[in-house]
Amino acid sequence: MKIGDLAAKTGVAPRLLRYYEEVGILHPFRSGNGYRTYGEAAVDRVLQIRELLDAGFTTEMIRQVLPCLGDPRPSTCTAEVDLDVVRRQLGNVERRIDVLQRNRDAIKTYLRAWEEGTGVTSDA
Amino acid sequence: MKIGDLAAKTGVAPRLLRYYEEVGILHPFRSGNGYRTYGEAAVDRVLQIRELLDAGFTTEMIRQVLPCLGDPRPSTCTAEVDLDVVRRQLGNVERRIDVLQRNRDAIKTYLRAWEEGTGVTSDA
DNA sequence: CTTGACCTTCACATTAATGGAAAGGTTTAG
DNA sequence: CTAAACCTTTCCATTAATGTGAAGGTCAAG
Known part of the structure; x- marks a missing residue:
């Protein structure tokens, strides 16, 4: 699969797929003409990358944990996984979940107050 | 409290406190000489801002939800809260929590596999 | 009054993630 | 063969969050 195909299947611009390769979170092969070649697994990988980026991860964090996320590691992955990292x-993730849950609850409480008609002192 | 005091109490550089004001998530008063003046509540507010930024929020998102987060709204807050937003x-927050929880579980499973000695096919 | 430690604004630099154009090679359709 | 539609690399632009330094005002201590 060439870069345009992967872009079509994932909705992620070719420009970004090249960027993800540059920062080391996507590793296409190269065919004779120099074109990047992706396997089917790349589709899921890209979708997972998008999901993590949208959730506020950096590509650096993604690079550090991607090998743990059930990705079909190519044999080129020579155990370069630092367990401490x-x-x-x-x-990090657990702290984030915690912050997000606390704030989700606060927002929900706030919205419920409004929906129950009471509202919040509108100090207008 | 002047900007340097708030910086000392929160560990957040004055430069950033000015930036937070610029993007509308922190609203100090000005004393006669033009100096920014913060109340005690600003300490918690800044800590909450840091927490949210560290969790991957943007200042824009923070600006939209901060009024809901039990902040002591100054009377200057004229109900400029868009409930739909x-x-x-x-x-958004709930989606993030979901992504984070799924990935936390994956990482934990991965680590547990290692700690149980089995490890992961190291394809080295 | 002078000095040092604050404060102000303004402006430029940096990193991450992303968008985009330029210049050129490849492949496929006609 | 040629033209369209891909692909390549390189470079420049943008936004967000942040660092830093200049030029100047304020204030408290000596």
């Missing part, structure tokens, strides 16, 4: 990222 | 952000 992964553990740190796990703590 | 808040609801959208709530959905």
Whole structure:
């Protein structure tokens, strides 16, 4: 699959697919003419990258944890996974979840107050 | 409290406190000489801002939901809260939590596999 | 009054993620 | 063969969040 095909299947611009390769989170092969070649698995990988980026991860964090995420590691992945880094990222993720949950609850409480008619002192 | 005091109490550089004001998520008073003046509540507000930024929020998102987060709204807050925007952000937060939880679980599973000695096919 | 430690605004630099154009090679359709 | 539609790399632009430095005002201590 060439870059345009992958872009079509994932909705992610070729420009970004090249960027993801540059920062080391996507590893296409090269065919004789120099064109990037992707396997079917790349579709899911790209979608997962998008999901993580949209959730506020940086490509650096993604690079550090992607090998853990059930990705079909190509044999080129020579155990370059630093478990301590992964553990740190796990703590990171858990802290984020915590912050997000607390704020989600606060927002929900706020909205419920409004929906129950009481509203909030509108200090207008 | 002047900007340097707030910086000392929160560990956030004065430059950033000015920036937060510029993007509308922090609203100090001005004393006669033009100096920014912050109340005690600003400390918590800044810490909450940092927490949200660290969790991957943008200042724009923070600006939209901060009024909902139990902040002591100054009387200058004339109900400029768009409930639909808040609801959208709530959905946003919930999606993020979902992504984070799924990935946290994947990472934990991965780590557990390693810690149980089995490891992962190291394709080295 | 002078000095040092604040404060102000303004402006430029940087990193990450992204968009875009330029210049040129490849492939496919006609 | 040629033209359209791909692909390549390189470089420049933008936005967000942040760092930094200049030029100047204010204030408290000596």
